[in-house]
Amino acid sequence: MHVVITGANRGIGQALMQRYVSRGDEVTGTARNKDGFAHLDVTRPKDHNAFAIALSDKPIDLLICNAGVYMDKDQELDGGYPAQMWADTFAANVTGVFLTVQSLLPNLRLAKHAKIAVISSQMASHERAPGNSYVYRASKAAALNVGRNLAAELSNEGIAVGIYHPGWVSTDMGGDVAPTTVDQSADGLVLRFDELDMASTGCFRTYEGLDHPY
Template sequence: MTILITGASRGIGKALMAGYTCRGARALGTHRLPEAGAMLHLDVTDPASHCDLAGRLKETPIDLLICNAGVYPDKGERLDTGYPAAMWAAGFAANVTGVFLTIQALLPNLRASKAGKIAIIASQMASHTRAPGGSYIYRASKAAALNLGRNLATDLRPEGIAVGIYHPGWVQTDMGGQSADITVAQSAAGLMDRFDALSLETTGCFETWDGRAHPY
């Protein structure tokens, strides 16, 4: 089984890499820096980088593509003075366009698997049921990623490719902070269970790391 995880140099992506490696799977990770050890270079905001990655992988079947790379650029921004246009552009380039370009570039590899799956790491902050204010760029971009995943699930179902969208929990990472609810190991273990369960019967699902259906 071959798995490719974007944004695998730290946090949840790194924990997923470790988890799948322990299982004996072939786990490929990407990193946005050109010099990243054994990891593959991918800047999800750069179309040329996607082309380069696809060229390196050639016809390698990918059984599971995990779109984990993302940014949270607007912590602490003020409504009256913050959220500059460039920040909006950068947030959507990573969290939405980057997800789409990754999937688009690696569709031949997912098709070669004959039973490929796509997992998009979103957030409960994408849901219309959670609107406490603030973090407009992150919330809007994750909502767009959720919508993207739902529509991809419709288009890819006839090809046998299932798509799931997931809230990883409030995780003790650089993004989540040390006061978060769960560790990266807990999140990764739960997510791996969710990815195992993903099928054409559940394609388009929006679920939490611990298996609960999340309102859209």
């Protein structure tokens, strides 16, 4: 199986890459600028074009859209959340997901039962909206929407799409107080991706396998 993981140089992406490599899968991990990884800044269309050319005619069985940013942890409603922060976050967390899928569709279509996994967050849920982190929450909600629409449009091609909450994970993004370890998240996500099929396409689930409220 050929697995492509964006943002594979650290955190959850790195842990996922290690698991697929250890079980014998072929893995292409991307990073913006890191030796040993395929170059891909998901906010740059030129990078997507070059990456797609490099993978030309190579089937992708599982595409994991993991790359993302969280820029507004410490912003205040009064005077915070500058416009550029919204633009930069959506470029990575939303447009980056869409461009990744769009540019690699030919490779996914070459696989027999291709899958796409979009890493979103529980912070995408409109049923759980306590305020703060407006930019990140909105971007992850948009990524969830993109995933759901991709699932609908690609269903007739047999390409399954799942959207996932990886847990509140103890990474640079999640912080030291996060209750979930990287290993717990990665182990659960691998199981979720393995079980993804056309019967569950469009799902929004936690790394533990629970359906998440929208």
